[in-house]
Amino acid sequence: MKKILYEDIVKAIAELCIEANYELGEDVYNAFKLALATEKSETGKGVLQQLMDNADIASELQVPMCQDTGTVVCIVELGQDCHIVGGSLYDAINDGIRKGYGEGYLRNSIVKDPIKRKNTKDNSPGIVHVELVEGDSLTIHMTAKGGGAENMSDLKMLKPSDGIEGIKQYVLDVVRVAGPNACPPLVVGIGIGGNFERCAYLAKKSLFRPIGKRHEDEGIANLEVELMEEINRLGIGPQGLGGTTTALDIKIEVEACHIAALPVAVNLNCHASRHKQAIL
Numbered sequence: 001m002k003k004i005l006y007e008d009i010v011k012a013i014a015e016l017c018i019e020a021n022y023e024l025g026e027d028v029y030n031a032f033k034l035a036l037a038t039e040k041s042e043t044g045k046g047v048l049q050q051l052m053d054n055a056d057i058a059s060e061l062q063v064p065m066c067q068d069t070g071t072v073v074c075i076v077e078l079g080q081d082c083h084i085v086g087g088s089l090y091d092a093i094n095d096g097i098r099k100g101y102g103e104g105y106l107r108n109s110i111v112k113d114p115i116k117r118k119n120t121k122d123n124s125p126g127i128v129h130v131e132l133v134e135g136d137s138l139t140i141h142m143t144a145k146g147g148g149a150e151n152m153s154d155l156k157m158l159k160p161s162d163g164i165e166g167i168k169q170y171v172l173d174v175v176r177v178a179g180p181n182a183c184p185p186l187v188v189g190i191g192i193g194g195n196f197e198r199c200a201y202l203a204k205k206s207l208f209r210p211i212g213k214r215h216e217d218e219g220i221a222n223l224e225v226e227l228m229e230e231i232n233r234l235g236i237g238p239q240g241l242g243g244t245t246t247a248l249d250i251k252i253e254v255e256a257c258h259i260a261a262l263p264v265a266v267n268l269n270c271h272a273s274r275h276k277q278a279i280l
């Protein structure tokens with residue numbers, strides 16, 4: 001059985017937190033470039049150029065690309081043949097967040113209690129999902145999720161008879177209501193199926209897939225493309241100032257569900273779509 005040291009997880013998480021906030025992923029940057037070439041609005045083009053300039057400056061000066069440095073969300077693929085030595089996985093991730101947000105001078109955005117609202121002052125705790133997988137590796141998918149886009153996300157228990165048209169209408173309504181508040185251009189993560197809590201997880205998980213990578217099922221991939229076109233016809237545009245680039249990409253994950261249910265969740269991600277990965 002492979003041993004993975006507690007302190008190696010702490011170090012990996014700290015590096016991911018800093019890198020995610022300083023360096024926009026290549027997939028997002030390339031999506032900006034593509035959008036700049038296709039955007040019809042001059043204002044929209046200007047905003048896209050500013051977002052690219054902002055990402056360049058953040059990388060060059062090693063500073064966060066946005067003042068909202070997000071909630072850390074990790075999806076951990078834990079190999080069933082590996083053993084964590086020196087402490088718990090959850091403690092290691094939270095120690096890594098404390099280290100990364102401290103050393104990277106990243107804003108601390110987490111309150112300990114949602115009612116009393118006292119800041120934990122180290123951006124912990126993060127939100128950790130663990131998936132047990134075959135093998136002896138520990139793969140950490142990490143995102144620093146912006147609060148504005150998260151606030152405009154939504155979940156609805158549709159009726160099975162609402163079907164594909166009901167799903168599309170619901171997703172479009174969520175994006176329309178979000179307008180500029182989710183900091184477009186967006187990455188729209190959609191979970192369909194499972195149950196109440198599982199479809200929210202699927203929507204979040206979909207956002208970890210790189211921009212431009214389509215779902216492996218052809219029907220779902222086509223739905224992603226179709227929804228992307230319809231969302232970009234809403235006219236919200238970059239930063240909500242109008243244009244043809246409301247979304248950089250649409251991601252859908254699906255799972256089995258009850259015969260009486262059609263759960264759908266829409267998790268919006270802003271243009272600061274920060275996701276990184278480490279394999280231990």
Ligand code: SF4
Pocket residue numbers: 066067068069070145146147148149150182183270271272
């Ligand atoms: S939602 Fe995203 S772009 Fe908007 S303030 Fe938060 S991190 Fe920044």
